[in-house]
Amino acid sequence: MADVVELRGICKSYDHFVAVDNLSLGIRAGSVYGLLGPNGAGKTSTIRMMIGIMVPDKGEVRLFGELFQRGLLPRVGYLPEERGLYKRMKVLDHLVFLGCLHNLSEVEARKRSLAWCERMQLSEWKDKKVEELSKGMQQKIQFVAALLHDPDLVIMDEPFAGLDPANAVMLKDFLIELKKAGKTILFSTHRMDQVERLCDSICLIDHGHAVLEGDLGKIKASYGKNHVQMQYEGDPGLENCDLVQSINNYGNYVEVRLKPGADAQQLLRRSADRARISRFELLEPSLEEIFIDQVGKNA
Amino acid sequence: MHNIWTLIQREYLERVRTRSFVIFTLLMPAVMAGSVLIPEKIEEMNSGGEKHIVIVANNPQLATAVGQELSASKAKTDLGLEAGTFKPTMYTIRVDGDTSDAENDRLRQQVSGGQITGFLWLTDRALAERKVTYNTKEAADFMQSGTIRSALRTAVTKQRLSQKGMNGPEIDALLTPIDLATIRIEKGREGTSGTTVFVTALAMVMLLYSVVLIYGIAVMRSVIEEKSTRILEVLLSAVTPKQLLAGKILGVGAVGLTQIVIWVTFAILFSVPGLLAARSFLGEVHIPVGGMIAFAIFFLLGYLLYSSMYAAIGSMVNTDHEAQQMQWPAMVPLVLGVVLMNSVIQHPDSPLAFWLSIVPFFAPILMLVRILVAQPPLWQIALCIALMMATVYGLLALASRIYRIGILMYGKRPTLPELRRWLRYAG
Numbered sequence: 001m002a003d004v005v006e007l008r009g010i011c012k013s014y015d016h017f018v019a020v021d022n023l024s025l026g027i028r029a030g031s032v033y034g035l036l037g038p039n040g041a042g043k044t045s046t047i048r049m050m051i052g053i054m055v056p057d058k059g060e061v062r063l064f065g066e067l068f069q070r071g072l073l074p075r076v077g078y079l080p081e082e083r084g085l086y087k088r089m090k091v092l093d094h095l096v097f098l099g100c101l102h103n104l105s106e107v108e109a110r111k112r113s114l115a116w117c118e119r120m121q122l123s124e125w126k127d128k129k130v131e132e133l134s135k136g137m138q139q140k141i142q143f144v145a146a147l148l149h150d151p152d153l154v155i156m157d158e159p160f161a162g163l164d165p166a167n168a169v170m171l172k173d174f175l176i177e178l179k180k181a182g183k184t185i186l187f188s189t190h191r192m193d194q195v196e197r198l199c200d201s202i203c204l205i206d207h208g209h210a211v212l213e214g215d216l217g218k219i220k221a222s223y224g225k226n227h228v229q230m231q232y233e234g235d236p237g238l239e240n241c242d243l244v245q246s247i248n249n250y251g252n253y254v255e256v257r258l259k260p261g262a263d264a265q266q267l268l269r270r271s272a273d274r275a276r277i278s279r280f281e282l283l284e285p286s287l288e289e290i291f292i293d294q295v296g297k298n299a
Numbered sequence: 300m301h302n303i304w305t306l307i308q309r310e311y312l313e314r315v316r317t318r319s320f321v322i323f324t325l326l327m328p329a330v331m332a333g334s335v336l337i338p339e340k341i342e343e344m345n346s347g348g349e350k351h352i353v354i355v356a357n358n359p360q361l362a363t364a365v366g367q368e369l370s371a372s373k374a375k376t377d378l379g380l381e382a383g384t385f386k387p388t389m390y391t392i393r394v395d396g397d398t399s400d401a402e403n404d405r406l407r408q409q410v411s412g413g414q415i416t417g418f419l420w421l422t423d424r425a426l427a428e429r430k431v432t433y434n435t436k437e438a439a440d441f442m443q444s445g446t447i448r449s450a451l452r453t454a455v456t457k458q459r460l461s462q463k464g465m466n467g468p469e470i471d472a473l474l475t476p477i478d479l480a481t482i483r484i485e486k487g488r489e490g491t492s493g494t495t496v497f498v499t500a501l502a503m504v505m506l507l508y509s510v511v512l513i514y515g516i517a518v519m520r521s522v523i524e525e526k527s528t529r530i531l532e533v534l535l536s537a538v539t540p541k542q543l544l545a546g547k548i549l550g551v552g553a554v555g556l557t558q559i560v561i562w563v564t565f566a567i568l569f570s571v572p573g574l575l576a577a578r579s580f581l582g583e584v585h586i587p588v589g590g591m592i593a594f595a596i597f598f599l600l601g602y603l604l605y606s607s608m609y610a611a612i613g614s615m616v617n618t619d620h621e622a623q624q625m626q627w628p629a630m631v632p633l634v635l636g637v638v639l640m641n642s643v644i645q646h647p648d649s650p651l652a653f654w655l656s657i658v659p660f661f662a663p664i665l666m667l668v669r670i671l672v673a674q675p676p677l678w679q680i681a682l683c684i685a686l687m688m689a690t691v692y693g694l695l696a697l698a699s700r701i702y703r704i705g706i707l708m709y710g711k712r713p714t715l716p717e718l719r720r721w722l723r724y725a726g
Contacts, residue, residue, distance in 0.1 A: 015720065053535045053707070070539070078536035084529030089313060100305040101537040145533065 002065030004029045004153050004184040005050060010059030012045050019045040021208035022059070027186055027201070032179055034195040034216075035188035036287075037205035038295060043188040044081060046205065047157050050186075051078055063153070074103040077151035081158040081188075083142050087131040091122065094130060095145060102149035109148065116144045136167050143174065154178060156187040160194060172198065192288040202287075204294060211294045220284045227283040228256040228264060234275030243267050257285075302538045306546025307553065310521070314554045324558050328565035350388055352447075353406055353418040355395045361458055362421060366392030368450035388446075398422045410434055419447065426455070500644065500671035502566075503594050504664055506559065508637055511601050511663065514555040515609040515629060519622055521547055522613030522706070531706050540703040544695075548606050555602065593670045593680075600687045601663025604694060605629055611698035614705030615713055636664035647673035657683045659690035697722070 003026035012020040020042040027033045035043050048054040049061055052070055061068040064075065085094055092113055099109030117123045120140050125133060130141070139162075146154065160168055175185055175198060189195060195202060195216075202219070204212040212219055230236070231253050238244055238254065243262040248255040258264060264282050271277055285293075314320055352369070356362035369390045395402065395418075406418045417435030425431045433447055453474065460470045481494070525531045534543060608629040616622045639661065643652040647669045656665035657679065666683045669675045700722050705713075 051536050053532065073537060076536070078533070080529075080532035080536070082529040082532055084533070086313070086524075086530055087528055088317075089309075097305065097309050098533070098537075101302055101534065103301065142533075 003027055003062075004064060005033075005186065006062040006065075007046070007050070008060045008062070010046070010049055010056040010061060012042075012049060012054065012056050018208050020049070020056070023205070023208065023210050024059075025203045025210060025213050027184060029184050030179070030182050031184060031200040032175065032198050033184070033186045034199035034202040035186060035205065036190065036192070036195060036202055036291065037188075038190060041205045042208040043205055044157055045208075047155055047186075047188060050155060051076055074149060075152045077146040077149065077154045079142060079146040079154075079156040079159055081161065085130045085138060085141060085145075088129055090127055090129055091133070091141060092117065092126040095141065095148060098145045099148045102151075104149055112148055112150075113144075116148065120144060136164055139163060139167055140170075143171065147178075151183070153184045153186070156185070158189060159187050160189060160191060192286070192291055196287045204291060206295050212290070216287075219290065220287075223285050223290060225264070225282045225284055226258045226260070226262075227285055227289075228258065228267065229279070229281045229283060230254050230256065230271065230277060231279040232271065232275045232277050236271035236275040236277075238267075238271065241267070241270070243270075303542050303546045303549070306538065306543060307550040310547055310550025311553050314517075314551070315557065320554070320558075324561050328562055328569070331566075332569055349391055350416040350443075351391045351393070351414070353393045353395050353409075353415055354421055355398055355402065355406070355418055356421040357396070357398055357423040359394050359396060361454060362394040363392075364454040364458060365419065365421065365451055366390070366394065368454045369447065407434060410436060419451070421451075496672055497644070499590065500668055503590065503671060504637070504640060504668055506562070507594065507598050507601060507663060507667065508633065510555045510559055510598070511605050512630075512633060514551050514602060515605040515633075516626070517554075518547055518551050518606040519609035519613035519626065520619065521551065522610055522702070523616065523619060523622060526614070526617060526706060535706075540706065541699050544607075544610055544699050544702050548603065548610065552599075552602050552606065556598075559598070590671050593667055596684065597663045597667045600684070600691055603691045604659065604663070604687065605633060607691070607694045607698040611701040611705070614702040615718070632660035633664075636661040640664055640668055644668055644672055648675070653679060657686055659683075659687045662687050 005025075005027040007023055007025050009022050009024055010020055011018075011022055023042070023046060035046065037043050045054065049056045050063070050068075051073065052068060063072045066072065089097070092110070095113035095116070096106060096109045099113060100106055104112070114123075114126070117126045122137065122140060125137065130138060133141070146156070159171055163171060172194070175187075178185055199216055201215050202212065203210050233252060236254075238247055238249075238256060243259055243266060245257045245259045245262075247257075256267070258267065268277070268280055271280075352366075354362040354365055356365075369392065395406075403420065406415070409415045410417055413436075416437070417433055420432045420434065431451060433444060435443075437443060456474065457470050460473070461467075465473070525534070531543075538546075609626070612622060612625050612629060616625055639655055643655060643665050646652055652665070652669060653675075655661055656669050656675075658665075662683050666675070666680065670680065701718065
C-alpha cells in the first residue's frame with residue numbers, strides 16, 4: 001500500500017534562507033508519525049508544503065499515492081501551530097462554517113457539530129460567541145474543527161504547545177483513538193517524551209535536512225543497547241575505564257554510556273571485581289539522547 | 300465555487316446580523332430625514348403669530364404702502380415653495396411720523412423690551428442715502444428680512460412709478476415677476492430642472508463615496524482581524540488565498556449593496572410625496588433611470604478597485620493602528636476625486652473634465668458626475684468603463700499576490716523592496 005504522505009526531495013527557501021533542503025520522507029497508512037526538530041528547523045514549512053499552503057521550489061509532494069492536488073484536501077485535517085477562531089462568531093455557526101469549507105453540506109456539518117459539542121461537553125456553549133469561551137474551550141473547538149470532516153490524514157503542528165495538562169491528556173487520548181480508527185496522524189513537536197510514547201515512526205529535521213527518518217524502534221535498535229544503569233556498594237572504579245564514553249555518577253547509582261564497540265559484559269566483570277553490584281541493566285538510548293547527539297553532531 | 304459561496308455567506312451574514320449594521324442602516328435615513336424635517340418643523344412653529352412692526356417715515360403715505368405690501372405678502376416667501384405648510388404671519392403695522400433720534404432710542408428700547416418685533420427706519424434721509432434699516436432682535440431670520448425687503452422695494456418702486464404718472468394696474472402689470480427655469484436637455488428632449496439635477500448628482504456621488512470608503516475599510520479590517528486572530532492558516536488548509544480574497548470582497552460588497560438598496564428605498568419613500576407636491580416649482584420630475592444604471596456600474600467597479608487596494612494594505616500590516624498609516628494610497632485618490640468634483644460639475648464637458656474622469660481612480664466619482672449633470676459621448680463612457688475594468692483586473696491580480704504572501708507574514712511591515720520580492724515569490 002502506498003504511503004499516505006510521501007515527500008520526494010522537496011526544497012524551499014526564502015530569500016537567502018533555506019528552510020527545507022532536499023527533504024524526503026514517507027508516512028505509512030495508519031501510523032502515528034512524529035516530525036521532530038529544534039525551533040526553526042523547517043517543520044512548519046514542511047507541513048505547509050504538504051497541504052498546499054506553500055508550493056515547494058523543488059521536489060514533489062504526494063498524498064494518498066497521488067501527486068498533490070487541492071481536490072485531496074477534504075481528506076486532510078489540519079491544526080496549525082498559529083490557530084485561532086473568529087472571535088465574534090457563535091460556536092456552532094463557526095463549526096458549521098469550517099465544516100462547509102471542507103466540503104460538507106450544511107445539514108451534515110450541523111449534525112456533526114452538534115454531536116461533537118455533545119461529546120466535548122460544549123453543548124451549553126454552542127450559541128455563545130467564541131470570545132466568551134475560556135482558552136481551553138477554544139482549543140477544544142479548534143481540535144473539533146480539524147476533525148469535523150472525518151479526515152483520513154490528520155496533520156497537527158505543535159498540537160501540545162500551550163495546552164493545559166487536562167487538555168494535553170485529552171488530545172493524547174484523541175490521537176490514540178484516531179489511530180485505533182485507522183487514521184494516519186502526523187504531528188510536529190520538540191518535546192521528545194510525547195514522541196517516544198506515541199509515535200511509530202519519526203523524522204528528525206535539523207536545518208531543513210532529515211537527520212534521521214524511519215521506524216522509531218529500528219532507529220533505537222540501530223543505536224544499540226549502549227547504556228548501562230548500575231546500582232552498587234563500594235567503588236567500581238569506572239572513572240578512568242577505557243570502555244566508558246561518559247558517566248553520570250550519583251554515589252551508589254551510576255549511568256554509563258559505553259564507547260562504540262565496548263562489551264557490556266566486560267564492564268560488569270570488571271565492576272564486580274571491585275564492588276558489590278546489586279543491579280545491572282542494559283538500555284536503549286532515549287530519543288532525547290539521540291536527538292541531542294544528532295543535532296549536536298550537525299551544529 | 301462551493302467554497303467561495305460559503306465564504307461570501309459567512310462574511311455577509313456575520314455583518315448583516317450585527318446590531319451596529321442594523322442601527323447604522325436605520326439611523327442614517329433617520330438622520331438625513333431629520334436634517335431636512337426638523338428645521339422645517341421649527342420654521343413652521345415659528346411662522347404665523349403676530350408681528351408688531353413700527354414704520355418710521357416722514358412720508359406717511361409710503362409707510363402705509365409698505366405696511367400694505369407686508370400684510371399682502373403674508374407668508375409668501377422668497378423661495379415660494381412651502382406656501383401651503385406655513386401659517387400666515389399677521390402683521391400689525393403702526394406708522395410713526397416722529398423721526399427724531401429720541402424716537403429712535405425709544406423704539407430700540409421697545410424692541411429690547413419685546414413690546415414690538417422691530418421697526419423700519421424709513422426716513423427721507425435714509426431713502427436718499429438708499430440705506431433703510433430694519434431693527435429687530437430676530438436679525439438672523441432671513442425669511443423675515445426677505446419679506447420686508449421685497450415689500451419695501453415694491454412699495455418704493457410703485458411710489459416712484461406713480462410719481463412718473465402711471466396708474467395702479469399699469470404698475471402691477473409691470474411688476475409681475477418673470478421666472479427663470481433651467482431645463483436640462485436630454486437627447487433633445489426636455490429633462491429635469493437644473494436644481495434637481497445638481498442635488499441628485501451630489502447625493503448619488505456622496506452615497507457612492509461614503510459606501511465605497513466604509514466598505515473598503517471594512518475589507519481591510521476584516522483581513523487584519525483574520526491575521527491577528529490567527530484563523531487564516533486554518534482557512535488556508537481548505538481554501539486558496541484567491542478564493543478567500545474573492546469571498547471577502549464579494550461578501551462585504553454585498554453588505555454595502557444591501558445598505559444602498561435600503562437607503563435608496565427609504566429615500567424614494569420619503570421624497571416622492573415631497574417631489575410630487577413640489578412639482579410646481581421643480582418642473583416635471585423624471586426618475587433618472589440612466590443615472591441609476593450608471594450609479595450601479597460605477598459603484599461596483601469603484602468598490603472592486605478600492606476594496607482590492609484595501610485588502611492588499613490589510614494583508615501587509617498587523618494592527619489597525621499600522622493600517623491607518625498605510626491606507627493613504629487608497630484614501631488619497633478617493634478624496635481627491637471628491638475635491639475635483641466641484642470643477643467638473645460646473646464644466647462637465649471641458650477637456651480637463653474629460654481627462655480627469657477617465658482616470659480609473661477618479662472615474663467612479665467624476666465620470667458618474669458627468670453622466671448625471673451632462674451627456675458625455677457614449678465612447679467616453681465606454682472608454683472609461685473599459686479602463687476601469689482593466690485596472691480592476693490588474694489590481695485584483697496584484698492585490699491577491701500581495702495578499703497571498705502578506706497573510707502568512709507576521710511582524711514587521713514590508714518595505715518597498717520587500718514588497719517587490721513578495722510579488723516575485725507569488726508568481
